[in-house]
Amino acid sequence: SQKIEQNSEALNIQEGKTATLTCNYTNYSPAYLQWYRQDPGRGPVFLLLIRENEKEKRKERLKVTFDTTLKQSLFHITASQPADSATYLCALDMRSNTGKLIFGQGTTLQVKP
């Protein structure tokens, strides 16, 4: 069956450390993988997109890797800050005409000062 999984448990880290979030999928062949941030009571906000032929993408303190062999994406936040505390969603983009994104359930990150 098709599945997309993120760390189900909340991730608690100390300010200044690097947070690493995982997104694994099975029986999908996404053309792109997107990461979104969602704060309580708000809609998801786009962070990064990585293509199937890209291994790594960076944006300021964020880094995303995409391994289509392992069917896994890793999302890193370096020098984490309490303001980074939120739920992070990965989404598979199948490049279909529906434009549908297949979302994981999200991982909640808590950065403690």
Next chain:
Amino acid sequence: EAQVTQNPRYLITVTGKKLTVTCSQNMNHEYMSWYRQDPGLGLRQIYYSMNVEVTDKGDVPEGYKVSRKEKRNFPLILESPSPNQTSLYFCASKPTGTSGRSYNEQFFGPGTRLTVL
């Protein structure tokens, strides 16, 4: 400011009473979509629209209707709401590429929390 707006933000209603959740975007995006978010299930697509007068079902369309008469608006209609439609609803939009395939980031509205008693 470029944005997607939804109204109402919160709604409590009773079973069977028709309701409409409005969605509007000011970015001239061709593509619009509705998702529902439920604990343990994540975001699931209800309906989408590639452009004016072009709509199609997503993964969980039962009990919902949509229309796209104007490019900026994409209302979600619940003709006869039931308790299992209690959820957090998000509208989203994005531009489409010249090929018609859409792969861009999606812009989400603030959400509508619906409770059906």
